[in-house]
Amino acid sequence: MAFVKELVSEADKELYQSFQMYDYNHNMISGLKLYTNWAVDRERKIYFTYVSGGALDHPEQYDLIWQGEKIVIFMEISVEREQLEDSLRHIRSLCKIISIRAPKRFMQQQDEMIGLIKEALKVYHSIDFIKGVPYENKNSLIITDMVTPRYYDEVK
Numbered sequence: 001m002a003f004v005k006e007l008v009s010e011a012d013k014e015l016y017q018s019f020q021m022y023d024y025n026h027n028m029i030s031g032l033k034l035y036t037n038w039a040v041d042r043e044r045k046i047y048f049t050y051v052s053g054g055a056l057d058h059p060e061q062y063d064l065i066w067q068g069e070k071i072v073i074f075m076e077i078s079v080e081r082e083q084l085e086d087s088l089r090h091i092r093s094l095c096k097i098i099s100i101r102a103p104k105r106f107m108q109q110q111d112e113m114i115g116l117i118k119e120a121l122k123v124y125h126s127i128d129f130i131k132g133v134p135y136e137n138k139n140s141l142i143i144t145d146m147v148t149p150r151y152y153d154e155v156k
Contacts, residue, residue, distance in 0.1 A: 003039045003048070003123035008032055016049075019070060021063050022156055023052035039124040048120035059098055062124075064117060070155050071106070073117060074099040093125060093141050100149035107151050118143060 008016050013032055021029040029051060038049040047065040054060040054077070064071040076096045097117070106113050125141040 003041045003046070003120050005037060005039045005123055005126070008036045008038055008049075016047075019047065019049075019063060019065050020156070021049070021051045021070075024058050024061070039120045041120075046116060046120070048117075048124055050124075062121070064120060066106075066113070066116060069103045069105070071103070071113065071117070071149075072099075072101040072155055073097060095121065095125075095141055095143045096145040097143065097147055098145075100147060101155050102149045102151055103155055104151045104153060106149075110149060113149065114146065118146075 010032070016032065016036070016038070017030060023029060036049075038047050040047050045065075045068075047063075049063055051061040051063050051072075052058070053074070059074040059076045062073045062075070064073060074097070076098055078094045078096075080092050080094065100114075100117070102113060121143070122141060
């Protein structure tokens with residue numbers, strides 16, 4: 001199975017909250033907002049979701065849950081207007097991944113981990129929701145830079 005982007009359902013609320021995600025101010029993200037969404041591969045039990053940032057000079061923060069562990073990704077995204085056939089908004093996003101914090105146990109799986117980040121990000125970005133209704137935004141994301149991950153005993 002592959003990643004799909006969907007709204008987090010009430011049935012998945014407990015699972016979503018079990019990821020213990022923290023924003024820039026170290027506040028735990030709790031509850032579901034109206035349009036909380038994720039890219040999920042249920043067969044492989046991999047989850048990718050936006051956590052915080054993107055304003056006030058903070059890069060956007062995403063968490064990837066893989067093999068029961070959290071990987072934290074920070075990225076700067078800029079946009080340019082283009083006549084893109086696959087994008088209703090005619091916006092191309094340029095994504096610079098500036099930090100990846102991963103548990104040490106993934107050091108030997110770095111290439112696979114980076115592949116998962118790219119795969120999840122592409123799917124996450126390819127669907128947007130307007131008032132809960134999904135629309136496709138295909139082929140409008142370009143990853144311009146990817147840092148080498150840093151590894152830690154624990155990632156929060």
